[in-house]
Amino acid sequence: MNDLTYVQALILGIVQGLTEFLPVSSSGHLAVSQRLMNLDADSHAMLLFDVASHLGTLLAVVAVFAGTFRLYLRRLWSESRRSFTGRRMAWRIAGLGLCASIPTALIGLLFKDTLEAAFGKPVWIGVALLVTGTLLHAVGRIPRPRRGWRRFGPGRAVLVGLAQGAAILPGISRSGATICTAMLIGLRRRWAAEFSFFIAVPAILGAALLKAKDTLDLPADQIAAIPKGPILLGAAAALVSGYLALRLLLTAVHRAKLQYFCYYCWLAGVVVLVLLR
Numbered sequence: 001m002n003d004l005t006y007v008q009a010l011i012l013g014i015v016q017g018l019t020e021f022l023p024v025s026s027s028g029h030l031a032v033s034q035r036l037m038n039l040d041a042d043s044h045a046m047l048l049f050d051v052a053s054h055l056g057t058l059l060a061v062v063a064v065f066a067g068t069f070r071l072y073l074r075r076l077w078s079e080s081r082r083s084f085t086g087r088r089m090a091w092r093i094a095g096l097g098l099c100a101s102i103p104t105a106l107i108g109l110l111f112k113d114t115l116e117a118a119f120g121k122p123v124w125i126g127v128a129l130l131v132t133g134t135l136l137h138a139v140g141r142i143p144r145p146r147r148g149w150r151r152f153g154p155g156r157a158v159l160v161g162l163a164q165g166a167a168i169l170p171g172i173s174r175s176g177a178t179i180c181t182a183m184l185i186g187l188r189r190r191w192a193a194e195f196s197f198f199i200a201v202p203a204i205l206g207a208a209l210l211k212a213k214d215t216l217d218l219p220a221d222q223i224a225a226i227p228k229g230p231i232l233l234g235a236a237a238a239l240v241s242g243y244l245a246l247r248l249l250l251t252a253v254h255r256a257k258l259q260y261f262c263y264y265c266w267l268a269g270v271v272v273l274v275l276l277r
Contacts, residue, residue: 004045008037009230013237016053017060020238021245023136023176023261024268028129031119031170032272041119045226047215052235054208060242061197061204064250068194089149093198099154100161100199105206107165112210115168126273128171133265139180140259147186156185160195164203171269174200175249179258193253197246 015033019026034041062069075090107115118124163181167174175196182192215223252258 004039004043004049004227004230006230006233008039009049009234010237011037012049013053013056013234014241016234017057017238017241017243018245019173020057020242021060021175021249023132023173023179023249023258024265025129025132025167025171025173025176027119027168028125028171028268028272031125032122032276035122035276044215044218044222045231047211048226049231049234051208051211051215052231053238054204054211056235056238057242058201058204058208059239060246061200063239063243064246065194065197093149093195096149096152096154096157096195097199097202099157100164100195101202103158103161104165104199104203107162108168108203108206108210111165112168118170122272122276124169125171126269126271126276128169129265129269129272132171132173132176133262133269135180136176136259136262136265139183140256140262142184144256145183145186145188145192147188149191152187152191156182156187159185161199164199173265174203176258176261176265179253189253189256193250 012030012033015029016026019029031041034046039046072090072093076094079088079090118128160178160181163177164174166172167177178196178199179192182195183189187195249258252261
């Protein structure tokens, strides 16, 4: 296998950033890209690259939603100082986020190895991309969702969390699965997108911590031998491309154009099945 070069890290970082937020599956694209570059996904360098690129995309979420997160935290603090008889919408959303995060965490801990085994099986990646495309297409066929937070209960939040957990499978888009599921069960477009990235923060951070644990368990001399420069470049590329992709995705959601990504997913799925099987 080849060592990770600056050019490869740059390409992988851009791929990670773009596909983490656009509903086309970052894991599927990274698996195919690593295969084409003859890189070992389980190598020490790639483990550390996964950690760094996940942190880069996490920073992109924080940058895009900085104002929203700041207002939310202020409301959370304000509500915590009220009597229990007052309206506590911020705390309600926090509870919904917890309901969604629990099934995601359980799937990640219990089935992570099984689902990630598909990284080495292009046929599963191709099929999962076709499924993602079909889910995106279905969203374009439903009436405009109108359900607000008051009618979005814990059961529905769990469904969104299950969709996020399923996105561990390469080819299933995390953003596509969560936003589409939220919209299919009636949540308004804007709030579906915001809830998707509200629960993305613990999910992305958790994935990075799991990868970091695998890296920190390595002997010190092996950690020292990992090329840090290309990895930092890849993380920076993931941050910048992720920021731009997230802005584009939010525009597509607000303008009801999300379903048009289905054609790319279908094309990518067919290409993977035909050329990489």
